[in-house]
Amino acid sequence: MSTIQDYPSRLSDPSTRKMETFSYLPEMNDDQIRKQVEWIVKNGWNPGIEHTEPEHARDYYWYMWKLPMFGETEVDAILAELEACHKANPSNHVRLLGYDNFTQSQGANMVVYRGKMV
Structure with missing residues (x-):
């Protein structure tokens, strides 16, 4: 059996925070x-x-860019x-969403551009 790697992501360290699955790649x-x-x-x-x-990526709603x-x-x-x-x-941070009409939910959600913490 393989060993699962722990990823050292901590709220106290903004540089380690991950937004979604792709952010681990x-x-x-x-x-x-x-x-x-x-x-x-x-x-x-x-x-x-x-x-x-x-700094607000995990605490607030994201702003919609246009419709x-x-x-x-x-x-x-x-x-x-x-x-x-x-x-x-x-x-x-800028993210791309894919809205699925059939399930009426997000089918895709990925951060495409990452902002810098000030």
Whole structure:
């Protein structure tokens, strides 16, 4: 049997905090982010973009960037909105959501850009 590794994530140390499953992996490059967006579109989910200050990521609701992109199927348009949100809020975490109409819930949720703790 293999040994399970403990990940030293602590609330007292902001640099170790993790936001979701992907945050335990190395940071995604542009191609990997594109593949995640393509997967959301392929599943027919509606993309949404949210952002928040790193110090409030676990305590508050995230701010919605515009409205969810209902019915958007252009991957480049979604990537452009992610970039626009990041440029407008460079110190904030920016996450991509995929809303599943069938289950009426989030089918995907990942932090694409990480803000820096001040």
